[in-house]
Amino acid sequence: MEMSLVFFSQLNMCESNEKTFCKLMHGSGKEETSIEAKIRSKEKRNRLSLLLQRPDFHGETHTSRAALLAKETRVSQEEAVKWAESFDKLLSHKDGLDAFTRFLKTEFSEENIEFWIACEDFKKCTEPQQIIIKAKAIYEKFIQNDAPKEVNLDFHTKEVITKNITQPTLQSFDAAQSRVYQLMEQDSYTRFLKSEIYLCLLEGRPQRPTNLRRRSRSFTYNDFQDVKSDVAIWL
Template identity: 40%
Template sequence: MPRSVSGVEMRKRQAAHIEAPPQVPGQPRPNTCCLCWCGCCKCLWSEDRMERSERQTCTKMDSIEAAEEHVSCRRHPSLDEVLSWSRSFEMMLRSLEGREIFREFLRSEYSEDNLLFWLACDELKKETDPSVVDEKARIIYEDYVSILSPKEVSLDSRVREGINQSLAEPSSLMYEEAQLQIYTLMHRDSFPRFLNSSVYRDLLANRRRTCLDT
């Protein structure tokens, strides 16, 4: 007679016949998390993460910063252009290549936000749509004027108070005085050091070598 099978052994044999559902070739693996291997239920953690991702919007001056970062797409400035920057801060600031090399220097001095604030104010001046002006004005305030921002620029109390009063009815020119103050700060303080920095001198030497080679 065959030996009787114990309850424990019977359960082992039954378990051995249970297999995971076969995966169809080319079919993507179910979206799972560490708590739900088979994906048979919805993972609240995953849903929450996806919802947060979808809520993210462009609330900063990303377009300005991104535009300034695409250095590889730009032409190399000529020797005459690089020399002209040393004679005119305004000319350098209005040059795309000039701003980038100046920004590189400011970054080394942890004062890059001064230039970004100036650029953001310049962009605001071009806006005519009241709703866009309102949004950009708020973003500039949160990014560069608020004392809670890590990128706060240095403005005197009088200019800061004027900005606070203008927030009730934002305009495209509400940061004009603040922009001028930061412009003056960069011109008088950062620009002379920039001209004596290795960043500018190396670029100037490179342009001169290029001219000699040609």
């Protein structure tokens, strides 16, 4: 009887050890799988980040952007001082408009000033046919969904323009132009006054090479259509 009891005791110990060993093995496997998944996920994010930093992702090279910054603008310091008085004074001066445009290009948001300029030109139209042609061109370039240089407009403003684009008037883009003007005045204009481009003009000194900064924006699915083939190889 004692031998039998000893035998079963040893069997139970072996069984217990075996279960413990199996748990350790399974637990270790899950842990390794989890670590490997985290590493792969991190590698994907790093590769996607590198892709977004490629100059050709934004359609222009860093070299071309830097060339814009190196452009010299001859303007008196007195005139440059006036640009800080109001956003309207800045845009009403040819050199001021040029300097502000170059600044927006460093932030990759030049579509705003280009749209504003296009609207100013549009309001000078006199022929009915010319109004239709230019209105359609502005709509396709700046307003419609996925436009090549789509500006940031609220849904209601875009909807009104879309409904009336077939019969445009000289006032068709007034609301949109006003919206974009306010965005530039409240946001980009304040940064421009602190930028290297403006300070160099204000102080009458040559501009030093400026580090290009990418504007902050939320990417959507459509932003990644052109890079889908590149991203697919990592998934």
